[in-house]
Amino acid sequence: MSSLTRLLQEKRRNEAESLNTATNNNNQQFPLGSPSTAPLELERPLGPGGENSTTSITTVTQVDSGEDSSTPSSSFQSGSVGAHFPSSFLDANSAHTAALHGSSLQRNGGSFLIDGARPGSRLGVSNTPHRLSGSSKHPPSLSCSIPYSVPNSNKDSSVGGGSSSNSSSLSNSWLEAYGGALPNNVSAIDSNVISSPKVDSVEPRFFISKQKFQKSSTDNATNAAQAGSFSGSNSLSSQFGSFFFSKGKTQAQELPTSAGSGVGSATTSKAGSPVATAIPKPMKARQSSIYMSSRQPSGSYQETVAGSPSSSLMHEPPPSQNGPKPSRHSSVANLKSFFKKGSSTNLSAQAGSPGAMAVPFSSGTPAHATFTMGSLGSSGSAGGGGSSGNGNVGNSSASSAGGVVGETIYCSTPDANLPFHKRYVKTGDDLGAGAGGSVKLVRRAADRKVFAVKEFRTKLDSESKRDYVKKITSEYCIGSTLRHSNIIETIEIVYENNRILQVMEYCEYDLFAIVMSNKMSYEEICCCFKQILCGVQYLHSLGLAHRDLKLDNCVINTKGIVKLIDFGAAVVFSYPLSKTLVEASGIVGSDPYLAPEVCIFSKYDPRPVDIWSVAIIFACMILKKFPWKIPKLRDNSFKLFCSGRDCDSLSALVTRTPDPPSYDKLVNNQDPGTSPKKTNNPVDPNNPNIGPQRLYHSLPEECQHIVSRMIDLAPACRASIEEIMDDPWVKSIQMCHMVEQGLNFKVVNAEDHKHTQVDQSEAHIAGLEKRKKKGGS
Numbered sequence: 001m002s003s004l005t006r007l008l009q010e011k012r013r014n015e016a017e018s019l020n021t022a023t024n025n026n027n028q029q030f031p032l033g034s035p036s037t038a039p040l041e042l043e044r045p046l047g048p049g050g051e052n053s054t055t056s057i058t059t060v061t062q063v064d065s066g067e068d069s070s071t072p073s074s075s076f077q078s079g080s081v082g083a084h085f086p087s088s089f090l091d092a093n094s095a096h097t098a099a100l101h102g103s104s105l106q107r108n109g110g111s112f113l114i115d116g117a118r119p120g121s122r123l124g125v126s127n128t129p130h131r132l133s134g135s136s137k138h139p140p141s142l143s144c145s146i147p148y149s150v151p152n153s154n155k156d157s158s159v160g161g162g163s164s165s166n167s168s169s170l171s172n173s174w175l176e177a178y179g180g181a182l183p184n185n186v187s188a189i190d191s192n193v194i195s196s197p198k199v200d201s202v203e204p205r206f207f208i209s210k211q212k213f214q215k216s217s218t219d220n221a222t223n224a225a226q227a228g229s230f231s232g233s234n235s236l237s238s239q240f241g242s243f244f245f246s247k248g249k250t251q252a253q254e255l256p257t258s259a260g261s262g263v264g265s266a267t268t269s270k271a272g273s274p275v276a277t278a279i280p281k282p283m284k285a286r287q288s289s290i291y292m293s294s295r296q297p298s299g300s301y302q303e304t305v306a307g308s309p310s311s312s313l314m315h316e317p318p319p320s321q322n323g324p325k326p327s328r329h330s331s332v333a334n335l336k337s338f339f340k341k342g343s344s345t346n347l348s349a350q351a352g353s354p355g356a357m358a359v360p361f362s363s364g365t366p367a368h369a370t371f372t373m374g375s376l377g378s379s380g381s382a383g384g385g386g387s388s389g390n391g392n393v394g395n396s397s398a399s400s401a402g403g404v405v406g407e408t409i410y411c412s413t414p415d416a417n418l419p420f421h422k423r424y425v426k427t428g429d430d431l432g433a434g435a436g437g438s439v440k441l442v443r444r445a446a447d448r449k450v451f452a453v454k455e456f457r458t459k460l461d462s463e464s465k466r467d468y469v470k471k472i473t474s475e476y477c478i479g480s481t482l483r484h485s486n487i488i489e490t491i492e493i494v495y496e497n498n499r500i501l502q503v504m505e506y507c508e509y510d511l512f513a514i515v516m517s518n519k520m521s522y523e524e525i526c527c528c529f530k531q532i533l534c535g536v537q538y539l540h541s542l543g544l545a546h547r548d549l550k551l552d553n554c555v556i557n558t559k560g561i562v563k564l565i566d567f568g569a570a571v572v573f574s575y576p577l578s579k580t581l582v583e584a585s586g587i588v589g590s591d592p593y594l595a596p597e598v599c600i601f602s603k604y605d606p607r608p609v610d611i612w613s614v615a616i617i618f619a620c621m622i623l624k625k626f627p628w629k630i631p632k633l634r635d636n637s638f639k640l641f642c643s644g645r646d647c648d649s650l651s652a653l654v655t656r657t658p659d660p661p662s663y664d665k666l667v668n669n670q671d672p673g674t675s676p677k678k679t680n681n682p683v684d685p686n687n688p689n690i691g692p693q694r695l696y697h698s699l700p701e702e703c704q705h706i707v708s709r710m711i712d713l714a715p716a717c718r719a720s721i722e723e724i725m726d727d728p729w730v731k732s733i734q735m736c737h738m739v740e741q742g743l744n745f746k747v748v749n750a751e752d753h754k755h756t757q758v759d760q761s762e763a764h765i766a767g768l769e770k771r772k773k774k775g776g777s
């Protein structure tokens with residue numbers, strides 16, 4: 001018997017014991033289909049047969065479900081049946097990034113309970129070994145299996161670099177829990193690396209290797225070229241059409257499926273139109289997500305913004321803090337050297353040119369690129385201006401002056417010496433606001449070009465200066481560094497009058513608004529899906545994960561090019577030239593898009609998390625609703641999705657690894673004493689209402705395979721971005737993309753679809769909110 005088999009068996013036994021204990025002592029099982037957990041109306045599967053038919057014997061337990069009963073999915077149920085966009089969709093979709101730094105984990109009767117009532121303590125920083133048996137005080141780190149390599153690593157590497165999908169790595173928590181018996185194909189991640197960054201340490205997210213950029217840009221160019229030759233159209237299968245729309249004929253009729261139905265037919269959408277009625281409560285959703293700590297029903301999140309975004313943005317920063325001043329010397333030095341290196345090459349983009357970001361090192365024109373490591377480090381100053389600036393990025397004069405005018409931190413435009421307000425004119429239009437700041441439309445005085453400018457929020461009282469600086473710096477560093485046609489281009493970053501402003505290329509539409517218009521054709525959806533995948537592929541190839549992928553963090557321009565925005569939650573999972581996985585920690589993201597492991601484990605590989613979110617985005621675009629509100633068992637839809645899988649516990653499902661070939665055989669040949677307990681949750685592939693098929697069956701047949709791999713409950717079994725891009729269906733998607741043409745780039749549109757456009761008044765979430773507010777009052 002292989003050591004991995006032994007490991008898995010022991011794990012199972014431990015879990016079974018712990019499950020029994022938890023069940024006996026705390027009655028923590030969740031019988032599916034019981035009256036109290038009747039399936040949500042909105043989520044009722046569209047296939048034949050009732051959900052309750054086979055589920056009464058099925059049980060799945062969740063490690064963090066202790067508070068589930070307090071948060072029934074009433075809001076989810078509140079949407080009307082058959083409504084195209086239930087309020088939950090909007091509520092959840094407008095949900096802002098929740099960065100959990102204030103929650104702690106508690107054990108609750110053998111299960112792990114996420115308890116959000118403890119601001120101040122930090123999730124995921126403990127190095128305490130964890131055990132799956134539930135006898136530990138913390139949930140385990142989820143580095144149990146890394147099925148694909150970190151970028152640029154040697155394929156023979158044992159850590160994350162294995163060439164087979166069985167390649168695994170175990171964190172020390174596992175090692176300690178299982179006596180250090182490592183199978184041959186498993187090796188440990190250095191605990192020094194996976195531990196949370198210390199206050200004074202260099203923030204790993206600042207390191208992105210130049211080699212990776214170069215490789216990635218080459219890959220990108222190749223991909224773009226390949227994309228041009230993709231063939232085959234993907235029309236909706238008849239099964240999909242009748243199945244998906246069986247409950248909502250109106251919706252089906254409204255969704256154009258033929259090429260050419262996009263731009264021409266969808267240029268305006270007026271209040272009172274079906275689109276208008278299909279938007280329930282965006283204002284409330286947005287507001288609640290911004291202002292109310294109750295946004296996360298589980299209470300597992302701590303809101304990162306308190307107070308009105310506009311007020312927080314307009315206000316002077318809070319007074320300086322007198323606490324200890326962390327030294328960020330090394331961080332600054334590295335950050336500086338990173339940017340110095342990059343400034344001569346990667347700032348070559350012609351500001352505002354549509355495709356300038358596609359190949360980073362192509363046509364360097366560094367002459368006009370300026371990079372002043374100005375006062376942003378003293379963005380500490382924005383939040384706590386009294387910093388000595390010791391090691392902070394930038395000089396102390398900026399912070400002490402409290403009114404530095406137009407200090408440019410990063411810029412690719414020639415006129416950066418002028419103050420910001422002389423170079424850009426506000427148009428007054430708001431594009432959106434969230435946990436990171438507010439985004440407005442500006443016009444550049446020199447050429448009247450329109451840009452989006454994000455004004456980062458000031459530091460919250462409840463937030464440490466370090467956390468604030470970390471969040472802001474990561475966003476601007478990443479924003480100013482990435483170059484890809486599916487990633488938003490940052491034109492410049494300015495520190496002025498204690499405000500941090502990030503000027504970005506402007507995209508005319510939020511993908512959320514486009515989906516809300518209900519006019520997307522299937523081919524258009526697939527195109528957007530693939531473009532998002534391309535953006536994610538680029539990020540992952542650099543060793544970065546986004547961690548907050550959702551419809552409202554994708555924008556799209558009039559040419560049909562989708563861009564990822566908002567890198568406030570992004571993390572580095574791989575250092576340059578390193579083969580070691582750096583796990584991410586904390587519950588970060590938006591509920592419906594969260595991967596289940598994020599809610600269970602203190603540490604996890606952020607790559608499969610991105611993959612999961614993209615699959616949810618795709619499902620949302622197709623279904624026009626979320627498959628579930630949150631990936632926890634208290635959510636009936638998610639519980640049904642987890643059911644019918646021959647396993648009783650969600651934690652066991654999530655920690656599954658790709659089976660060694662002989663595993664089942666070995667288990668079956670064992671004597672009865674050691675064989676695993678019979679499950680209460682038998683596999684039932686014929687029931688479309690439970691198990692994975694619950695979701696897959698509502699998707700077109702051709703995409704079911706890869707989507708099912710993208711939302712595998714076990715991140716170790718989830719498809720990697722490379723596997724996804726290699727999928728025959730994904731390859732066959734005709735995708736709008738950009739190609740280099742001399743010094744410029746041009747858009748090559750796919751032939752089988754046109755991109756939907758909507759009226760500018762409802763092209764962004766702010767517009768939708770405004771319109772809703774008007775309509776509601």
Ligand SMILES: Nc1ncnc2c1ncn2[C@@H]1O[C@H](COP(=O)(O)OP(=O)(O)OP(=O)(O)O)[C@@H](O)[C@H]1O
Pocket residue numbers: 095096097431432433434435436437438439452454488504505506507508509510552553555565566567568764765766
């Ligand atoms: N470059 C852009 N072009 C057009 N609209 C944009 C752009 N950047 C941001 N927006 C709009 O502003 C909104 C908020 O932007 P962003 O997500 O960066 O802010 P945030 O405060 O970090 O939000 P969240 O709370 O979701 O993290 C987006 O949903 C989008 O509607």
